[in-house]
Amino acid sequence: MSSFGTLFKVTTYGESHCKSVGCIVDGVPPGLELTEDDIQPQLTRRRPGQSKLTTPRNEKDRVFIQSGTEKGKTLGTPIGMLVANEDQRPHDYSETDLYPRPSHADYTYLCKYGIKAASGGGRSSARETIGRVAAGAIAEKFLKKANNVEIVAFVSQVGSVKINRDAQDPKFIELLNTVTREQVDAAGPIRCPDPTVADAMTKAVEDARDSKDSIGGVVTCVIRNVPIGLGEPVFDKLEAQLAHAMLSLPATKGFEIGSGFAGVEIPGSKHNDAFYFDEETNRLRTKTNNSGGIQGGISNGENIYFSVAFKSVATISKEQATATYDGKKGVLAARGRHDPNVTPRAIPIVEAMAALVLADNLLIQKSRDAAHAIVA
Amino acid sequence: MSSFGTLFKVTTYGESHCKSVGCIVDGVPPGLELTEDDIQPQLTRRRPGQSKLTTPRNEKDRVFIQSGTEKGKTLGTPIGMLVANEDQRPHDYSETDLYPRPSHADYTYLCKYGIKAASGGGRSSARETIGRVAAGAIAEKFLKKANNVEIVAFVSQVGSVKINRDAQDPKFIELLNTVTREQVDAAGPIRCPDPTVADAMTKAVEDARDSKDSIGGVVTCVIRNVPIGLGEPVFDKLEAQLAHAMLSLPATKGFEIGSGFAGVEIPGSKHNDAFYFDEETNRLRTKTNNSGGIQGGISNGENIYFSVAFKSVATISKEQATATYDGKKGVLAARGRHDPNVTPRAIPIVEAMAALVLADNLLIQKSRDAAHAIVA
Amino acid sequence: MSSFGTLFKVTTYGESHCKSVGCIVDGVPPGLELTEDDIQPQLTRRRPGQSKLTTPRNEKDRVFIQSGTEKGKTLGTPIGMLVANEDQRPHDYSETDLYPRPSHADYTYLCKYGIKAASGGGRSSARETIGRVAAGAIAEKFLKKANNVEIVAFVSQVGSVKINRDAQDPKFIELLNTVTREQVDAAGPIRCPDPTVADAMTKAVEDARDSKDSIGGVVTCVIRNVPIGLGEPVFDKLEAQLAHAMLSLPATKGFEIGSGFAGVEIPGSKHNDAFYFDEETNRLRTKTNNSGGIQGGISNGENIYFSVAFKSVATISKEQATATYDGKKGVLAARGRHDPNVTPRAIPIVEAMAALVLADNLLIQKSRDAAHAIVA
Amino acid sequence: MSSFGTLFKVTTYGESHCKSVGCIVDGVPPGLELTEDDIQPQLTRRRPGQSKLTTPRNEKDRVFIQSGTEKGKTLGTPIGMLVANEDQRPHDYSETDLYPRPSHADYTYLCKYGIKAASGGGRSSARETIGRVAAGAIAEKFLKKANNVEIVAFVSQVGSVKINRDAQDPKFIELLNTVTREQVDAAGPIRCPDPTVADAMTKAVEDARDSKDSIGGVVTCVIRNVPIGLGEPVFDKLEAQLAHAMLSLPATKGFEIGSGFAGVEIPGSKHNDAFYFDEETNRLRTKTNNSGGIQGGISNGENIYFSVAFKSVATISKEQATATYDGKKGVLAARGRHDPNVTPRAIPIVEAMAALVLADNLLIQKSRDAAHAIVA
Structure with a gap:
């Protein structure tokens, strides 16, 4: 339904x-320093219609914390947050209202x-x-x-x-090791950190727009500095939770x-990730890291990286x-105007879902570690 | 952890x-006719070391229902089931016991x-x-x-x-429309319904074995006669639950x-699935069915089909x-001997997880339908 | 944590x-007629400092629906609701801030x-x-x-x-059969439907106030027209869920x-509720109804009634x-001024928690009934 | 349904x-020393028909651990356990089969x-x-x-x-401070630690038996050495979870x-538990401890004590x-023969449910403590 997570849980x-x-x-967790300033930047990155990053002070989609913090610190109680809708009236869609839009959720x-x-598709918005x-x-x-975890x-x-x-390509592995959000955003609205590829991508989007059409894309995400031991065998293997999180996003395939x-x-002889002492x-x-940082459903301390396919925009x-x-x-x-490719806007959303999965699993493992220390 | 599902729930x-x-x-659901004979066939299909289907009466991995049925019908109470392990003693692994096996969960x-x-990897077995x-x-x-649902x-x-x-390939779409378990098993132990491809696959597995190596594979699954309306937006979109289920299986990538x-x-103009009145x-x-039978996280009555990547065997x-x-x-x-490719054995497991997801979502939607009928 | 329920779930x-x-x-359930006017009356009954029911239009604690309805009907999507806090600044408690208040949650x-x-006790407010x-x-x-269910x-x-x-007292049983919210509120702010007892209760509260002290109370609740079959054995017997719901209220013992x-x-010979055909x-x-409408954790169609003990106010x-x-x-x-007895204000809260338990269980049973109809 | 708990979870x-x-x-928790010998004693205390404690080696209701331990230690994976039923055939009840037994769950x-x-009442057995x-x-x-927690x-x-x-009675408070399981069992099958009262209770049970009738009882439970901070506001206050656990037991009112x-x-002036520095x-x-060791839904380190009412046996x-x-x-x-009072047999069951609630809440709080230590 509309909730996600066990100990760190969003509704x-x-x-x-x-x-x-x-x-x-x-x-x-109680005692965490937290204000709207910690939250707004990713919301701003998520906003539609941005050709570049807008100034945080002048934005739409402004978030207001309702509860759970005092004097800039979390109390450990639930944090309510809201963002006003500007367009609160149901539209008059006239003609188009007669049609279930193809490949929408109407x-x-x-x-x-x-x-x-x-709105047709309700919560699929x-x-x-x-x-x-x-x-x-x-x-x-x-x-x-907790762990200087980085999600890009x-x-x-x-x-x-x-x-x-290609997981076997040293250049790709190097990119995963080093890429930053700054690099991603510096590459322009397409949010691809390789400038040459970014230009070609932009061209592809423009071509789609010129044909009154749309085109899909793939978002790749890397998580660095992941603690070892996260993930809950067997049904809640870490990759299973990540897959769940990502496929819960609109338009993912x-x-x-x-x-x-x-x-x-x-x-197998090439795919197996041989151990060495570091x-x-x-x-x-x-x-090597063909496993993508997870083995047996449990993080092994290497970079977690995954990719998510987004279909072409339906509108x-x-x-x-x-x-x-x-x-x-x-x-x-x-x-009217329609975005022919939404992949760049999915970036902060993919990062958010990855963070939610990791935080929840870290909290659960912290409990196990503490309990193990008691009994063993 | 070790439970899966909300109303139809397995631990x-x-x-x-x-x-x-x-x-x-x-x-x-109470009142369902159920004996071990309904359960054993898929367990038998799951067994290792089978070159063809063994006779159900002489098998290993025999399941015993412990509770929840009486006179061949379910009571609505939990159904306990167990299968004895033949090899109950921890192994002496001698030398290999010193090593965490690469790309295993040890x-x-x-x-x-x-x-x-x-056993090293505990529940990753x-x-x-x-x-x-x-x-x-x-x-x-x-x-x-409930709906004559078919899962193959x-x-x-x-x-x-x-x-x-390719979702655009009529031959593939036709295969999804028609393939049966009988066809899948008839093709020999490789469980590919296309005999020519099956032979080439078998050759690939033999090549891997001859090289003392292993190789991966992909399992594709189709679900036919799916009721419209299954899936729980937003976090539990039907594809999100299926992805969760499949990535919770060992060796999936x-x-x-x-x-x-x-x-x-x-x-988009080609990807959108245009509506027509049937x-x-x-x-x-x-x-067309590029959506794979799910739109906005909810089944639309077309065939659901998906594919799952299994990495090369680590041993x-x-x-x-x-x-x-x-x-x-x-x-x-x-x-000793090791199976260089486990994809065929994954077939009944993928089918089982798909069934668990569908049954749970059907039960939830049955509740909503009934409630809607009351209030609307 | 801060969520309650399985299919009908509040956070x-x-x-x-x-x-x-x-x-x-x-x-x-989607399609239910719903506006703020359906919600405000019970919020108004809950408000502190009321000597009689205030006019709904002029109230404090006014609720605003944020989502999930359109043109006065529910969409089946989550319903966000909020009530503004008037006093949003943390108090300066000076001296009293040094003390954890006895029997509070500070x-x-x-x-x-x-x-x-x-605030000291955070969410215990x-x-x-x-x-x-x-x-x-x-x-x-x-x-x-759904069932013309009445909760009083x-x-x-x-x-x-x-x-x-006393469950054996015909007068008490008759009260449970007939009492209405109108009668409860008519009896004055003490919310006891028996005018004579109400007067004595009011006197007891006044005595406590005059002694700068406080006093506890008991709230009894009856639920009529309950469908047969609600409650989920074994851990979620209906009375277990009701007990959970009630003991989650502040000050209950x-x-x-x-x-x-x-x-x-x-x-047993007097306690057993003999069957007859109606x-x-x-x-x-x-x-008789010594069982209180629940047997084996499942509603039997008789009135459900229970009582909840509220301790004396700690302040x-x-x-x-x-x-x-x-x-x-x-x-x-x-x-300052303090309410020496909060039991009357607990009335709408007890009713709310009872309704949440019943609605959730009804939704779950609707699913089972539908599934049973399919398989049996 | 048939599961209880969040991190420490039984199905x-x-x-x-x-x-x-x-x-x-x-x-x-992984690494805990555990064999059947840790589990059997309470199962043996639970058994029917015992006039005194039977020798553990010769018992019925013998438990077998199926999984989750190795060499006498827990692996952190799920622990399957089973006890065979001796009487596995559905009875022929003849005449009595025509009747739903009054105040049973049939x-x-x-x-x-x-x-x-x-069996009539299925899982109400x-x-x-x-x-x-x-x-x-x-x-x-x-x-x-973890904390030398004692549950009696x-x-x-x-x-x-x-x-x-009476929470105000020093003798009762002293009993809660000191009572042991040995004392409880020493008092004979009635399991009341006060020998004089125990004799009168035994007489009451015998009277009921002689009248071919039955009689109810109350079980009181104390939990000592409870860590401060257990319980999850707001819906899962510790007392709410305990109430849920206890009311999920058969025959509780x-x-x-x-x-x-x-x-x-x-x-309030007498009920409030004043603080002092120890x-x-x-x-x-x-x-004093009128609060029963829980304030605001959170354990305060004092003894938790509660009582559970069991109705007269229905048979x-x-x-x-x-x-x-x-x-x-x-x-x-x-x-045939019927036990006219089951309260003594409920003793180990009440203790078990209390332990399940405490363990689950301790695991959750361990996570919070660890997270708080990180961020604060």
Whole structure:
């Protein structure tokens, strides 16, 4: 339903035409320094229509903490947060209102709930993700404090233009080791840290726009400085939770971790991540990282990295032959301006969901560690 | 942890060297006809070392229902099930016991739990999946009764040998429409329904074996006759739950639904699934099915299909340069016989997890439908 | 934590000095007519300082629905609700700030969370219950539609002044059969439907106030027209969930259902509720109702009734010899006006929690009924 | 349903006529020494028909650990446990099979599940509690290790014969401070630690038996050495979880903590637990303990004590005028021997449920403590 997590738990509400969207974050560790300034930056990165980062002071989608903090510190009680909706009235969609938009959620929401929201797809609206991003920002701050965890997502593919994501490619591994959010945002609105690829991606998006069409993309995310031991076998393996988190985002069609689908073709002798003793960290590490930082569902201390496929945007200006709710044939074309590729905006959302998964698992493992110390 | 589901809920226990493995299935609808004969076939399909299907009466891995049924019918109370372990003593691994096996869970289990199980990876053992398969068989029986739901998984790739999984390819779509478990098993132990591809796959597995190596594969699964309206926005979208379920299986590295990663390159105008009115079913359907049967996280009544990547088997006979638990360099090679590709055995497990997800969501939606009928 | 329920689920936030208090209600059936007017009355009944019911239009504690409804109907998506806090600044408590108030939560909150909220007891504040009451009002509306369920709570004891709550007493049973909220409120602010007892209770409260002291009370609640079959054996027996719900309210010390503690002394031959066939409802009913409407953890269609003990208010004007946080002896007396008995204000809160439990269980049973109809 | 707990979580299965009863305990801290010898004693105390403690080696209801331990230590993986049922065949009840037994669960189970189990009340059978007791024994062992927690339950009332349970009575408080399980069992099968009262209780039970009748009782339980800070505001206050746990036991009708229902009559000035600085423990403690060791839903380090009301046994040999399932009038009398009072057997079950609640809350608080230490 609308809750996610066990000990670090977010519950969200809101769709596109209601009063506000927001969330309640339960289980935030008490004593954490926290104000709106910790949360706003990722919300601002999430906003639509930005060709570059807007100034934080002048923004829309401004978040207000309702509870759970005092004098800039968390109390350990639930943190309510909300962002007002500017457009609170259900639209008059006139003609287009007769059609379930193809590959939108209009039809399935109607079938599931038996009632048609003015917005069509109800909670499938992108605005729903605001609560996730706000909650994720808190999770991230905790992870930073706890283990200096770094989470960086970037666009690795738009249409057929891509960064090589081969787990065997040293250049890709190096990118995962070093990429920063600053680099990602510096590359322009496309949020691909490789400037050459970024330009080609931008071109691909522009081509789609010029054809009144849209195009999909892939977001790759790396998590560095992950504590060893996170993930709850067997049903809640860490990669299972990450896959759940990512596939819960609108428009996603795939998830792969480590070597992913390409890894299928690599024989075990090359795919296995051999151990060596690392003097610096004084522990076993692996020479390669085809596993993507997780083995047996449990983090092994190497970088966690995964990719998420986002399909082409469903709303296009081009005419589509389709049918009305009552089954009549017709032609639908979206009015106004539409973003032909939303992958860049997904960046902070993917980071938020990754942070929520990690924070929850870290809290659970902290309990186990403490209990083990008692009994062993 | 070890539970999965909300209303239809399975909890499993057991690892490779303990007395038994098993599960408790809670929330099974009362009055369902159920005996061990409904459960054993999928367990038998899951068994290792089978070159063809063994006779059900003479099998190992025999399941015993402990509770929750009477005179061949479910009571609505939890169904306990167990399968005895034959090899209950912790092994003497001698030399190999010094090494965390590369890309196994030995090291992460030790780090997480602070204790080393004789089996190394504890619950990451394949035997853990027995409880899932037993539970899934019950879920499947319910789904069959409820909506004649059909779930068929098959091997679609081994190494680089593959069936085309392109959502735009009519041949693949036709395969999804028609493939049966009988066809899958008829193709021999490789469980690929296309005989020509099956032969090439078998060859790929033999090549891996001959090189003392291993190779990965992809399992594709189709679910037919899915009721419209399943899936719980926003965090529990149906594809998110399926991804969670599949990535909770040992050795999985990726999940994609519908057009998946390839769909990223298809422009919206081709990717959108246009609606038409279907006279036969008397409802809106879609001409194409790039969505994979789910839109906005909710089933739309079309076939649900997805693919799961399984990495190459980590246990290989070839020598691997790696390190011991205490950091010394060394060379490890597995003794005895090892299966160089486990994808075929994953078939009933993937089917079981799919059934568990569907049954749980169907129960939840049944409640909503009933409530809606009351208030609307 | 801050969530309650499985399919009908409320999550609350807020304490006394933050911006607002509120909740998210997930799982509300779609298509239910709902506006703030359905929610405000119980919030108004909950308000402090009321000598009689205030006019709904001029009130404080006004609730605003944020999401989940459109044109006066629920969408099936989560309903966010909030009530602004008037006093949002942490108080300067000066002297009293040095003391953990006896039998308040100041000390335990500090120990648990390691941080001292200005309000002392954080979420133990009575304002936290606002979210519960708002959510409960929705649950109640659904129950009314579904089965004409009636929930009426009243004050049955203040100090030693009490209504006889003996399950064997026909007069008490008759009261449970007939009492209405109108009768409860008509009796004046004490909310006891028996005018004579009400007067004595009022006197007891006044005596406590005159002694700068406080006094406890008991709230009894009856639920009529309960569908048969609610409650989830074994851990979530209906009475277990009701006990959980009631003991989660501030200041509660006990819960009893049906014959309760007094029933211990009644021999089985008198305590057993004999069955008879009721022509009117065309089903088995019980002649007596010592069970309180629940048998084996499952509702049997008879009235559910239970009582909840509320201790004397901890805040008193009388001087108390106690200690400061740092262990120094001292004397503490509360400043200003304090309510010497809060039992009447607990009425709508008890009703809300009862409604939340019932609605959740009804939704779960609706699913089972539908599934049973399929398989049996 | 059939699971209880969040991090320390038990799931049970089984009813009276199936193959076995048992449970899966998930979240047990790894590295805990554990064998069947830790679990059997409480199971043996739970057994029916015992006039004194039987020798552990020769018992019925023998438990077998299935998984989760190796070489006498827990692995951190789920612990499966089972106890065989001796009487696995559904009974032929002949005549009595026509009647829903009054104040049993036969009728409600039939209504809820739509199917009639041979045992009538399915999981309402006392055998269901075996899984709880087994799981509770593990929880208790952990609590002992963690904080030397002591949990002792005893019979404080049978019919109208009772130990004074007044929170203001120094003798009762002293009993809570000192009572041991050895004392409880030494008093004979009635399990009341006061020999004089025990004799009167035994007489009351014998009187009930002689009248072919039954009688109820109260179990009081004290938990000593409770860590400060356990309990999860707001919905999962510690007393709310305890109430839930206790009311989930068969035949319970009430729960009270600390001063309980009697506390309602005590004015705040006497009811408030004044603080003082305790040199020995070097922290604030309370002079009195009307709160029962919990304030604001959080343990304060004082003894937790509560009482649970058990109704008179429903099965009696005396004839009862009642009705058959199909509504015909008739007279029912139980055949054979029946226990006229089950309160003594409830002792280990109450202790088990208390241990499960405490262990789960301790694990959750350990996580919070660790997280707080990081961020503060």
